[in-house]
Amino acid sequence: MTRIVATLADISAQYDALFVDLWGCVHDGVKALPDAVAALQVYRKTGGKVVLVTNSPRPRAGVIKQLAHFGVPDDAWDTIATSGDSARSAMYRGAVGNKVWFIGEDRDQKFFEPLGLLENPVSIEQVPLDQAEGIVCTGPTDPMADPATMRPQFLLAKQKGLKLLCANPDIVVDRGEVREWCAGALAALYTEMGGESLYFGKPHPPIYDLARRRLAALGRDVPDDRILAIGDGVLTDIKGALGEDIDSLFISGGLAASETKTGFQPDKDALSHYLEKEKSTPTYAIGFLR
Structure with a gap:
């Protein structure tokens, strides 16, 4: 049963690292989402690590420039794993x-x-x-x-x-x-x-392997049961987390805002119907990352 939570801080103490989707969670493709940025900044101040795990086809350096353009500050994240980096590696291996x-x-x-x-x-x-x-x-x-x-x-x-x-x-x-x-x-x-x-991106294994390597490069050996994946895509973020056997926080106010009748928070019945229809079982749900 998916539990609706009020804030990230309600559950974050259980996790040493976050795998956070970008589009629809941290920014809307135009500008940063202030509440999401603030939540990640608070989490990092407690010692947690934030890995931005994105299906962007861009290399990591390109995503960093994009984040700056959208107004996402550097102190809201630690490292980035992109679908583009994972796919480029495969291409240059002759895939x-x-x-x-x-x-x-x-x-x-x-x-x-x-x-x-x-x-x-x-x-x-x-x-x-x-x-x-x-x-x-x-x-x-x-x-x-x-x-x-x-x-x-x-x-x-x-x-x-x-x-x-x-x-x-x-x-x-x-x-x-x-x-x-x-x-x-x-x-x-x-x-x-x-x-x-x-x-090579979510929900497929290569990008999670890359995310774990990027996390390890920060000097943190974090077991899977201490990682929380956050995202607004049930077919990408949540499906990928389930496949990797890590907990997940579904952002209902993103791609599924209308289906889940999300205002500040999702409608409980609409959320349940949507997740049942999609055969998805995130650990937690919230209207927007905050």
């Missing part, structure tokens, strides 16, 4: 070959910057689809376009037997008041069409 067809916005070209920590990385060349050995997807070229517009290209890719590396498993995200499609929607379509998609 989808040397010649790749890229799907994404121009701003995501940083995904192809050299990965200095990897020994003997493969050489990656961006090529047209008909020359490709694999696909790298950081997101739609137009986040507002229906993913189904990619069906013709995906049909050819499937016929060629190409694997699709998905750098962001999120299906949608809310940028302020606007909902946008993410790479996960394209990967899901490709899989539905019979293609093979490779995932």
